[in-house]
Each structure stands twice: as C-alpha cells, then as structure tokens.
Amino acid sequence: MKNIIVLVSGGGTNLQRIIDCIENGEISNAQVSLVVADRQCFGLDRAKNHNIENHLIPRGKTFSTALKQLLPEKTDLIVLAGFLSILSKEFCETFKGKIINIHPALLPKFGGKGMWGHHVHEAVLAAEEKESGATVHYVTPGIDEGEIFLQKSFSISENETVESLAQKIHEIEFEILPKAINLILKKI
Ligand code: GAR
Numbered sequence: 001m002k003n004i005i006v007l008v009s010g011g012g013t014n015l016q017r018i019i020d021c022i023e024n025g026e027i028s029n030a031q032v033s034l035v036v037a038d039r040q041c042f043g044l045d046r047a048k049n050h051n052i053e054n055h056l057i058p059r060g061k062t063f064s065t066a067l068k069q070l071l072p073e074k075t076d077l078i079v080l081a082g083f084l085s086i087l088s089k090e091f092c093e094t095f096k097g098k099i100i101n102i103h104p105a106l107l108p109k110f111g112g113k114g115m116w117g118h119h120v121h122e123a124v125l126a127a128e129e130k131e132s133g134a135t136v137h138y139v140t141p142g143i144d145e146g147e148i149f150l151q152k153s154f155s156i157s158e159n160e161t162v163e164s165l166a167q168k169i170h171e172i173e174f175e176i177l178p179k180a181i182n183l184i185l186k187k188i
Contacts, residue, residue, distance in 0.1 A: 002030040002076040002188075003033040003072055003075055004018065004078075004079060004181065004185075005032075005071060005075055005077070005078045006034075006036075006081050007037070007038070007078065007079070007081065007083040007085075008035060008036075008037050008041060008081055008082055009038055009043070009083050009084040009085070010042070010082045010084075011041070011043065012045075012046045012047075012081065013174075014173055014177055015043050015082075017177065017178060018177065018178065019032055019052075021178040021181075026182075027185075029185070030076075032047075032050075033052070033053065033072055034053045034054070034055070034071070035052050035053070035055075036054070036055050037054070037055075037056050037057075038063060038084065039058070039084075040056060044056060057070075059084075063087075064088035064091035065091075067087075068094070075095070075098065076098065077098055077100070078099040079099075079101075079177070079181065080101040081102055081177070082102070082117075086143060087139065088141075092139055092141045096140075097138065098188075099139035100136055100138055100180060100181075101137055101144070102136055102173050102177050103136075104121070105120045105133070105134070105135065106133045106134075106135060106151060107135040107148060108144075110124055111143065111144030111145070112144055118162050121169075124165065125156075130155065131153045131154060131155050132153065133151060133152050133154055134151070134172040134173045134176060136150040136176055136180040149184070151176070154168060154172065
C-alpha cells in the first residue's frame with residue numbers, strides 16, 4: 001500500500017478527487033495517509049470528514065522542517081493540491097522525484113511567484129492567450145520549474161471569464177492529477 005501525503009491551502013477539491021478516486025478504485029493500492037495545510041481551509045475539513053490524519057502547520061520559514069517531522073517513514077508521494085507555500089530547498093532535495101504539484105496553466109507559461117489561482121487566469125486572459133490548461137509537474141526548489149509530467153490544454157473561447165477558466169481548469173485537473181498519481185505510483 002502506497003502512502004500519499006497531500007498538502008492543501010484552499011477548498012481542496014483536488015484532494016477530494018484523490019480521496020474519491022481511491023475509494024472508487026481509479027487510484028489503486030494507495031491511501032491518503034496525511035493531509036497538511038499551511039492555513040485554516042476547507043481542505044482540512046475534507047480530511048477530517050474522511051478520518052484522515054490532518055494537521056495545520058502555519059505557513060512560514062519553519063513549515064518544511066515541521067512537515068518533515070510529521071511525514072510517515074514510508075512516504076511514497078507528496079502531492080501539492082492547491083498548496084500555496086514554497087517548500088524549502090533542503091526539503092525538495094530530500095524528497096526529489098516524490099513531490100508533484102498541480103498548476104492551473106500550461107507551464108512554463110504563467111508560473112512562478114504570485115502565479116496561483118485567479119491570478120493565473122487573469123494573466124492568461126490579459127495576455128489574450130489562445131489556450132490554457134493544467135500541468136502536473138515535479139517540485140524542485142525553483143517555483144513551478146520542475147520537470148513537466150502531464151499537461152492538458154483546451155481552446156479559450158471568446159467570452160471566457162476568470163470564473164469559466166477556473167471551472168474548465170478544475171475539470172482538467174480532476175482528470176490529469178489522478179492519472180499522474182497512478183502513473184508515478186506504478187513506477188516507484
Ligand atoms: C487549483 O486550481 C490548483 O491548480 C491551484 O489552486 C487550485 C486549488 O483548488 N494551484 C495553484 O494555483 C498553485 N500555484 P482546490 O483547493 O479546490 O484543489
């Protein structure tokens with residue numbers, strides 16, 4: 001049984017999708033063994049509702065060290081699912097190849113500091129992009145710079161809004177994040 005650790009900062013719909021996929025067999029031979037948030041958020045409630053061990057570690061310089069202490073000895077995969085803190089260089093190096101992030105754009109475009117949630121969609125619309133999408137990538141010390149693992153795009157329509165983009169991108173995330181988790185767990 002593989003242990004997945006999920007880090008959240010927000011509503012946690014991607015966390016919910018992972019939990020649902022484990023329950024319905026779309027993700028096999030795995031469990032979410034720990035959910036950690038860096039702020040009070042609904043993602044934590046989702047973990048509580050499913051009796052998953054959950055902790056709040058306030059964001060800040062000591063987050064990564066505190067997180068490391070909480071991780072089970074057998075940590076197979078750490079999934080950043082709408083997680084907004086930056087993990088330390090040391091943490092990323094220790095867990096190299098075992099941390100993935102879901103990003104709401106087609107990296108390497110629209111990534112980096114400050115590029116999260118609605119900020120990303122606003123920037124995509126302002127740049128009059130023809131397409132957007134979501135990306136699953138490995139996490140390295142550089143923000144949103146790790147190797148891309150999976151990506152899916154769609155064409156932006158003429159009357160697209162931040163809200164409609166967010167909704168379409170969530171649908172794509174719900175498809176590619178479980179897919180990526182399955183593929184990675186099979187490799188390790
Ligand atoms: C997701 O769209 C995710 O890609 C994005 O936050 C949302 C979280 O939704 N992450 C980032 O912007 C990170 N740079 P959720 O809490 O409902 O899963």
